[in-house]
Amino acid sequence: MNHEYTLAMLERADLRPYLNDEQFEFRRSINRVLTKHASSEYIGMCDEEKRFPKELIEVGVEQGWFALTLPEAYGGIGDYMDMTAFLEVAAYHSIALSRFWNANINMVGGAVARFASEEIKAEVLPALANGQGWLAFALSENGSGSDAASLTTRGVADGDDFIIDGTKMWITGAMQAKYILTAVRTDKEATKHNGISLFLVPTDTPGLEIRPIDLLGGSAIRTCEVNYVGVRVPKRLVVGELHMGWKRLTAVLAKERVALSAMCVGAAQAAVDLARWYALDRKQFGQPVFDFQAVSHMLVDMQTQVDAARMMAYRAAKLLVDGQPCDAESSQAKYFASDVYVKVATDGLQIMGANGYAMEYPMQRHYRESKLFQIFGGTNQVQRNIVARALKS
Numbered sequence: 511m512n513h514e515y516t517l518a519m520l521e522r523a524d525l526r527p528y529l530n531d532e533q534f535e536f537r538r539s540i541n542r543v544l545t546k547h548a549s550s551e552y553i554g555m556c557d558e559e560k561r562f563p564k565e566l567i568e569v570g571v572e573q574g575w576f577a578l579t580l581p582e583a584y585g586g587i588g589d590y591m592d593m594t595a596f597l598e599v600a601a602y603h604s605i606a607l608s609r610f611w612n613a614n615i616n617m618v619g620g621a622v623a624r625f626a627s628e629e630i631k632a633e634v635l636p637a638l639a640n641g642q643g644w645l646a647f648a649l650s651e652n653g654s655g656s657d658a659a660s661l662t663t664r665g666v667a668d669g670d671d672f673i674i675d676g677t678k679m680w681i682t683g684a685m686q687a688k689y690i691l692t693a694v695r696t697d698k699e700a701t702k703h704n705g706i707s708l709f710l711v712p713t714d715t716p717g718l719e720i721r722p723i724d725l726l727g728g729s730a731i732r733t734c735e736v737n738y739v740g741v742r743v744p745k746r747l748v749v750g751e752l753h754m755g756w757k758r759l760t761a762v763l764a765k766e767r768v769a770l771s772a773m774c775v776g777a778a779q780a781a782v783d784l785a786r787w788y789a790l791d792r793k794q795f796g797q798p799v800f801d802f803q804a805v806s807h808m809l810v811d812m813q814t815q816v817d818a819a820r821m822m823a824y825r826a827a828k829l830l831v832d833g834q835p836c837d838a839e840s841s842q843a844k845y846f847a848s849d850v851y852v853k854v855a856t857d858g859l860q861i862m863g864a865n866g867y868a869m870e871y872p873m874q875r876h877y878r879e880s881k882l883f884q885i886f887g888g889t890n891q892v893q894r895n896i897v898a899r900a901l902k903s
């Protein structure tokens with residue numbers, strides 16, 4: 511069964527202030543392609559079998575989506591508004607595709623494009639855009655999650671190289687990656703936020719070991735533990751200035767929050783639509799369950815919350831595109847949209863009764879996957895701290 515993002519959703523008039531005609535057409539074309547290639551059965555099979563959605567990612571490469579926000583010289587054609595439009599529609603069909611895109615193109619590809627040397631860009635970005643050189647991002651460790659700057663993975667200079675030792679946790683897409691952008695403490699005398707450098711570590715370097723971790727959801731794109739034992743990396747693979755990685759990381763993380771909010775909006779809309787279609791079809795006491803006010807009001811609240819989350823995501827994206835400060839707005843968009851996604855997945859499952867709880871229906875996947883969005887990309891408590899700082903200033 512393939513669901514389409516309804517035309518009414520794709521062409522929403524409330525997005526007119528944010529998107530031009532070309533971007534509306536882009537949304538329609540993403541929807542057409544994914545309706546064909548991301549069936550509910552295929553998405554479910556990849557999740558159940560913990561299988562990388564290779565065919566779907568290849569379609570994305572063919573469509574040029576994996577160059578979207580890269581510099582023009584590397585095939586890029588879009589800005590963060592195109593990214594938001596893309597991720598909303600992509601996540602409606604496949605959260606795996608949108609997460610993989612975000613890690614590769616928005617986060618690591620974006621960091622390489624903005625901060626790496628021309629030599630590294632020429633080495634990494636063409637292969638990325640044509641699907642021949644995937645990337646992953648390694649910041650978190652066992653002992654440093656929300657307090658990411660307390661990371662202890664260390665890099666010690668040795669001639670023209672650095673030797674890296676440590677363990678990174680929860681690394682999305684590490685199994686497919688050709689390089690892992692790794693945050694490493696290179697100056698242990700410096701204060702916590704200083705002395706961190708970003709290395710593009712080739713995954714075929716001796717001493718690097720990748721192990722997938724079993725999770726509640728999102729298993730089509732495996733999340734991994736990455737061990738670095740005496741991993742030798744040439745200095746030329748530092749992205750940005752040595753020891754100045756933290757400043758670069760904060761720029762990457764702000765963009766991630768906007769991306770995650772757009773993904774939550776698309777995925778949450780999918781959950782609302784599944785519940786709505788089910789409620790219209792399912793009859794009890796001689797009438798569609800939709801016609802019980804208790805059910806229709808739940809659906810109304812669900813749609814209202816998704817609409818509000820959508821406006822917050824596009825507002826944050828517009829500020830980002832315009833080069834305006836948007837730390838608070840991107841955090842608001844991220845925590846609000848992910849809280850909404852969890853809420854509509856929970857209520858949507860309730861509306862579907864036992865079928866909502868059955869593995870045969872896709873709603874359980876939203877129920878499991880939505881929770882992740884309140885945790886990664888900075889937990890929702892940490893996002894509220896960012897907004898609190900803005901309120902206090």
Ligand SMILES: Cc1cc2nc3c(=O)[nH]c(=O)nc-3n(C[C@H](O)[C@H](O)[C@H](O)COP(=O)(O)OP(=O)(O)OC[C@H]3O[C@@H](n4cnc5c(N)ncnc54)[C@H](O)[C@@H]3O)c2cc1C
Nearest residue numbers: 647648649650655656680681682733885886887888889891
């Ligand atoms: C599926 C998945 C994929 C991921 N992908 C990546 C990846 O590709 N690369 C990467 O580097 N990381 C990745 N992560 C890690 C993710 O970014 C961290 O899980 C996240 O930053 C939170 O860290 P933690 O899990 O250690 O929680 P902790 O920091 O231990 O937090 C525990 C609890 O304390 C709360 N808390 C902590 N500090 C504060 C505070 N100051 N104020 C209020 N509450 C606080 C948190 O909100 C949380 O509820 C991924 C995680 C998951 C689950």
